[in-house]
Amino acid sequence: MGTDLVTELKSILPASQLITGKDLQDRYAHIWEMDRPIEAMAIAMPKSTAEVAGILKCCYRNEVTVVVHGGLTNLVGSTRSTPSDLIVSMEKMNAILELDQNARNITVQAGVILESVQDAAAEADLLFPLNFGAKGSAQIGGIIASNAGGLRVIKYGMTRDLVMGLEVVLADGTVINSLKKLVKNNTGYDLKQLFIGSEGTLGIVTAAVLKLVEKPSFRGSALVGLDSYDQVIQFFRRVDINMAGALSAFEIMWLETYRALSSPPSTPKAPLPYTYNFYVLFECMGGSWIKDTLEEFLIEEVEKDRIRDAMPAFTQAELDWFWMIREDVGPMTGLCKNAQQFDISMSPPLIGEYVQKVLSDLSDIDEIGPVFPFGHVGDGNIHLIVGKQTDDNSLTQRVNEVVYGHLQGIEGSVSAEHGIGLDKRAYLSYSRSPQEIALMRSIKKALDPRGILNPGRIFALD
Amino acid sequence: MGTDLVTELKSILPASQLITGKDLQDRYAHIWEMDRPIEAMAIAMPKSTAEVAGILKCCYRNEVTVVVHGGLTNLVGSTRSTPSDLIVSMEKMNAILELDQNARNITVQAGVILESVQDAAAEADLLFPLNFGAKGSAQIGGIIASNAGGLRVIKYGMTRDLVMGLEVVLADGTVINSLKKLVKNNTGYDLKQLFIGSEGTLGIVTAAVLKLVEKPSFRGSALVGLDSYDQVIQFFRRVDINMAGALSAFEIMWLETYRALSSPPSTPKAPLPYTYNFYVLFECMGGSWIKDTLEEFLIEEVEKDRIRDAMPAFTQAELDWFWMIREDVGPMTGLCKNAQQFDISMSPPLIGEYVQKVLSDLSDIDEIGPVFPFGHVGDGNIHLIVGKQTDDNSLTQRVNEVVYGHLQGIEGSVSAEHGIGLDKRAYLSYSRSPQEIALMRSIKKALDPRGILNPGRIFALD
Numbered sequence: 001m002g003t004d005l006v007t008e009l010k011s012i013l014p015a016s017q018l019i020t021g022k023d024l025q026d027r028y029a030h031i032w033e034m035d036r037p038i039e040a041m042a043i044a045m046p047k048s049t050a051e052v053a054g055i056l057k058c059c060y061r062n063e064v065t066v067v068v069h070g071g072l073t074n075l076v077g078s079t080r081s082t083p084s085d086l087i088v089s090m091e092k093m094n095a096i097l098e099l100d101q102n103a104r105n106i107t108v109q110a111g112v113i114l115e116s117v118q119d120a121a122a123e124a125d126l127l128f129p130l131n132f133g134a135k136g137s138a139q140i141g142g143i144i145a146s147n148a149g150g151l152r153v154i155k156y157g158m159t160r161d162l163v164m165g166l167e168v169v170l171a172d173g174t175v176i177n178s179l180k181k182l183v184k185n186n187t188g189y190d191l192k193q194l195f196i197g198s199e200g201t202l203g204i205v206t207a208a209v210l211k212l213v214e215k216p217s218f219r220g221s222a223l224v225g226l227d228s229y230d231q232v233i234q235f236f237r238r239v240d241i242n243m244a245g246a247l248s249a250f251e252i253m254w255l256e257t258y259r260a261l262s263s264p265p266s267t268p269k270a271p272l273p274y275t276y277n278f279y280v281l282f283e284c285m286g287g288s289w290i291k292d293t294l295e296e297f298l299i300e301e302v303e304k305d306r307i308r309d310a311m312p313a314f315t316q317a318e319l320d321w322f323w324m325i326r327e328d329v330g331p332m333t334g335l336c337k338n339a340q341q342f343d344i345s346m347s348p349p350l351i352g353e354y355v356q357k358v359l360s361d362l363s364d365i366d367e368i369g370p371v372f373p374f375g376h377v378g379d380g381n382i383h384l385i386v387g388k389q390t391d392d393n394s395l396t397q398r399v400n401e402v403v404y405g406h407l408q409g410i411e412g413s414v415s416a417e418h419g420i421g422l423d424k425r426a427y428l429s430y431s432r433s434p435q436e437i438a439l440m441r442s443i444k445k446a447l448d449p450r451g452i453l454n455p456g457r458i459f460a461l462d
Numbered sequence: 463m464g465t466d467l468v469t470e471l472k473s474i475l476p477a478s479q480l481i482t483g484k485d486l487q488d489r490y491a492h493i494w495e496m497d498r499p500i501e502a503m504a505i506a507m508p509k510s511t512a513e514v515a516g517i518l519k520c521c522y523r524n525e526v527t528v529v530v531h532g533g534l535t536n537l538v539g540s541t542r543s544t545p546s547d548l549i550v551s552m553e554k555m556n557a558i559l560e561l562d563q564n565a566r567n568i569t570v571q572a573g574v575i576l577e578s579v580q581d582a583a584a585e586a587d588l589l590f591p592l593n594f595g596a597k598g599s600a601q602i603g604g605i606i607a608s609n610a611g612g613l614r615v616i617k618y619g620m621t622r623d624l625v626m627g628l629e630v631v632l633a634d635g636t637v638i639n640s641l642k643k644l645v646k647n648n649t650g651y652d653l654k655q656l657f658i659g660s661e662g663t664l665g666i667v668t669a670a671v672l673k674l675v676e677k678p679s680f681r682g683s684a685l686v687g688l689d690s691y692d693q694v695i696q697f698f699r700r701v702d703i704n705m706a707g708a709l710s711a712f713e714i715m716w717l718e719t720y721r722a723l724s725s726p727p728s729t730p731k732a733p734l735p736y737t738y739n740f741y742v743l744f745e746c747m748g749g750s751w752i753k754d755t756l757e758e759f760l761i762e763e764v765e766k767d768r769i770r771d772a773m774p775a776f777t778q779a780e781l782d783w784f785w786m787i788r789e790d791v792g793p794m795t796g797l798c799k800n801a802q803q804f805d806i807s808m809s810p811p812l813i814g815e816y817v818q819k820v821l822s823d824l825s826d827i828d829e830i831g832p833v834f835p836f837g838h839v840g841d842g843n844i845h846l847i848v849g850k851q852t853d854d855n856s857l858t859q860r861v862n863e864v865v866y867g868h869l870q871g872i873e874g875s876v877s878a879e880h881g882i883g884l885d886k887r888a889y890l891s892y893s894r895s896p897q898e899i900a901l902m903r904s905i906k907k908a909l910d911p912r913g914i915l916n917p918g919r920i921f922a923l924d
Binding site for chain 2: 158160170174177179184190191217233234287289345346380412418419440
C-alpha cells in the first residue's frame with residue numbers, strides 16, 4: 001500500500017516536494033532531537049492548498065495515516081510518526097498572502113513562522129501579540145492546531161482569539177475555505193472553532209487570517225513581593241482595576257523559584273531581596289499615562305500594607321532585566337536532574353492551596369529533588385518543574401499522579417497550553433468526562449471516518 | 463405519537479411544568495407578537511438538567527421535534543413552532559448558582575435573564591459587559607445559542623468571548639457537563655464552541671459559567687463629525703492608538719440617520735450641526751486619565767484637520783444624551799413605512815463604498831422610502847433600516863437582493879449578530895460555501911442524527 005501511495009504521490013507532486021527512502025534519514029524528528037532521524041513512509045511538501053487536497057485524497061482512498069508537521073516544536077508528542085505514516089510538512093507553504101493595514105489583519109499560509117508574522121506586522125506599524133519561546137521555529141498552522149497561548153493572554157487572548165478566518169483541508173480532500181475578515185459573523189456554525197486546538201485531528205490548516213492590533217506606545221512593569229497567596233489574588237484584582245485595560249501579563253514565582261532565577265549561575269541579579277513568599281511580575285501596555293498611574297498605585301499599595309515591596313521597570317534595560325528572570329526557565333532545569341515539566345490550569349484563587357498540597361505530597365517522595373512552581377497566575381495557568389534523582393518510569397507516574405491527581409475535584413486542566421497529543425492521553429480523563437470524550441470521538445468520526453489524520457492524538461479512536 | 467409523548471412527559475414532569483390543550487392559548491409566541499397564541503403539541507418547563515435530559519430522551523425515542531424557548535426575543539424566526547413540536551421553555555431554570563468574586567465569574571442556569579446577571583455582577587462590584595436592548599427579556603441560554611453581540615464588542619467581545627464553561631443536553635438526552643472556570647484549557651476539542659451560536663440545533667444549553675470583569679471607574683464619549691468614510695477608518699485607528707486599551711464602542715451614523723435621530727419628533731437635540739457626511743460616536747472605559755487624554759486628542763485632531771468637529775461627553779447626563787441618539791432606533795422605524803431591517807458585516811474599510819452602492823441601487827427602486835445606515839463600524843457591523851411604500855413580498859425580495867447581493871465578492875456576512883434562524887435561510891449561501899454548509903450538516907447529523915432539535919434552523923437537513 002505504501003508503494004502504491006508513493007507512486008500516486010509522484011504523479012501529483014514534483015520530485016523536489018517528496019522525500020522517500022534513504023533521504024528520510026537527513027530529516028530530524030523534533031527540534032529538540034535533531035540527531036533522531038524521522039520515521040515515515042515518505043514526506044510530502046505541498047506548495048498549495050490544491051496539492052494538500054490532492055495528497056489527502058490519495059491517503060483517504062488508500063487509508064494511509066497522515067502526520068502533519070509544522071515547526072516540530074510540539075511538546076506532547078503530536079509530531080511523532082511511524083514507518084507507515086505519510087508526513088505532510090507545511091514548510092513550503094510559507095507565503096504571507098496579504099497584510100491589510102486599515103482592517104488590521106494578515107493572511108498567511110500555514111507554514112509561515114510566527115516571527116515572520118510578528119516582523120511583517122511591525123513593518124506595518126502594527127503588532128501580532130502572540131509570543132512565546134519557540135517563535136523562530138513554530139509555524140502558524142501548528143500554532144492554530146494547538147491553540148498556543150503565551151505571556152500576554154490576559155490582554156490579547158489565546159491563538160483562538162486571534163484567528164479571524166481559516167482555510168482547512170478535510171481528511172477526504174474537501175477544502176473548507178473560510179478566510180473571512182469578519183469580527184462578527186453569525187451565519188451558522190463557527191466552523192473554524194472546530195479546528196483551532198484540535199491538534200490536526202480534524203483537518204489540515206492551510207491558511208489563516210490573523211488579527212493584528214495597534215502597537216502600544218508605552219510599556220511598564222513591576223516586580224512585587226507579597227506574603228500570602230490570597231494577597232496575590234487581591235493584588236491582581238486591584239492592578240486590573242487601577243491599570244484598567246492596560247494589564248497585559250501577571251506572572252507569579254514562588255520564593256524558591258525566584259531565588260533560582262535571580263542568583264548565580266543565573267545571569268540576572270535580584271531586584272528584590274529573598275524575604276517574601278511570593279513574587280509577582282506584571283506588565284502594562286498602553287499610553288504614557290501608565291508611568292505615573294503605576295508609580296502612584298504601587299506607593300499606595302505599600303503604604304496600605306497590601307504588598308511588602310515593589311520595584312517598577314520602565315526603560316528597555318529594566319524591562320529586559322526583569323523579564324529575563326521570568327522567561328528563562330534554563331536555571332531551573334539546570335538545577336533539576338531528570339526534570340519533569342507541567343503545564344496545568346485551574347481557577348486562579350485555587351492555585352495557592354493546590355501548590356501547597358503538591359509540594360507537600362512531593363516532599364514525601366525520597367527521590368524528588370527541587371520543585372519550582374511559577375506561571376501565568378492571571379490566567380490560572382501554572383507551570384511546575386520537578387527534579388528527580390532517577391528517570392525511572394514508575395517515579396514519573398508517581399509525580400504525574402500527585403500533580404494531576406490534585407486537579408481532580410477542583411475542575412483543573414492537565415493541559416493549559418501544550419495540548420494532549422500522544423503523551424498526555426492517559427490523563428485526558430482527569431479533565432474531561434466520558435460524555436465529553438465520547439462527543440469528541442463522534443465529531444472525529446463525522447469529519448474523518450477513516451481515522452487517517454494525526455491518528456491517536458488526544459484519544460484513541462476506539 | 464403526540465398523545466404518547468404527552469403521556470410519557472406527564473410521568474416525568476409535575477402537572478405545573480407541562481402546558482397542553484387549551485391552556486396553550488394563554489401563551490404568546492414572540493415578545494413582539496403578544497396576541498398571537500403559540501402553536502405546539504405541548505410546552506414542557508423543566509426545572510433541572512435531569513428533567514431536560516428526561517424530556518429529550520422521550521422526544522428522541524418518539525422522534526418528536528423540539529423547539530427551544532428562552533425570552534422569545536429572537537429576530538430571525540428561531541422560536542417559531544408548529545402543532546407537532548414540543549416546546550421546551552427554559553423559564554423555570556432561572557437560578558444564579560454561584561458568583562465567584564475573586565475568580566470573577568458567575569454560574570447561572572440557562573433561563574436567567576441577562577439583566578439579572580448584570581445586576582448580580584454589579585452587586586459584587588463587577589461588570590457583566592454584554593448589553594443590548596432586550597436585556598430585560600433575553601435569557602442566557604438563548605443569548606449563548608445565538609452568540610449575541612451588542613455595543614461593546616470592541617472591548618469585551620461577543621457572547622462567545624464571555625463563556626468560560628457550558629452544560630448542554632444533546633438530542634438523545636446525554637448531558638455534557640463542562641461548567642469549567644478555566645481561561646486556558648487545551649485538553650482536546652473545545653466542545654463549548656460547537657454550541658455557542660449554533661441556534662439550539664446541536665443541544666440545549668442548560669447552564670453556563672460566564673466571565674465577569676472589573677467595573678471601569680470612568681467613562682468618556684465623544685461625538686465627531688467627519689467628511690469622508692476613509693477619514694472615519696483612519697480616525698478609528700487613531701482613537702484606538704491614543705486611547706490604548708480603553709476604546710469600548712465606535713459607532714457610525716450617516717448624515718440622514720443622525721438627522722432623524724436628533725431632530726423632532728426624536729427627543730434628544732443635536733450636539734453637532736447637520737453639516738458633515740459622517741457622525742461617529744465612540745466610548746472609552748477605564749481610569750480617570752481618560753478625560754484629559756481624550757480632550758487633548760480631540761483638540762489635536764481638529765487642529766490637524768483630521769476631523770471637522772467634536773464634542774466630548776463625561777457627565778452621566780451628557781453620556782445619556784449622546785447615547786440616546788444612537789441607541790433608540792424608534793425615530794427611524796417611525797419615519798419608515800414597512801421598515802425592513804438588516805444586520806450585516808464586512809471588513810470595516812469596505813463599508814463606505816458598500817453603503818454607497820446599496821443607497822444608489824435602492825434609489826432606483828420607486829417604492830423605496832428613506833434608508834438609514836448606521837452601526838458598529840469598529841466591528842464591521844452595519845445596520846440598515848429601509849422604508850417601503852408597500853409590504854409586497856417581491857419588493858422585500860428585491861431589497862434583500864440589493865443588500866445581500868453587494869455582500870458577495872467582498873466576503874460579507876448576511877448576519878453579523880442576529881443569526882440565520884428560519885427567516886434568512888435563503889441567504890446563507892451568500893456568506894457560506896457549499897462545502898461549509900455540507901460540513902455543518904454532517905456535524906448536525908453526528909450530534910442529532912434524528913434531526914429533532916430546532917429543526918430547519920440555519921439549513922434544511924436534506
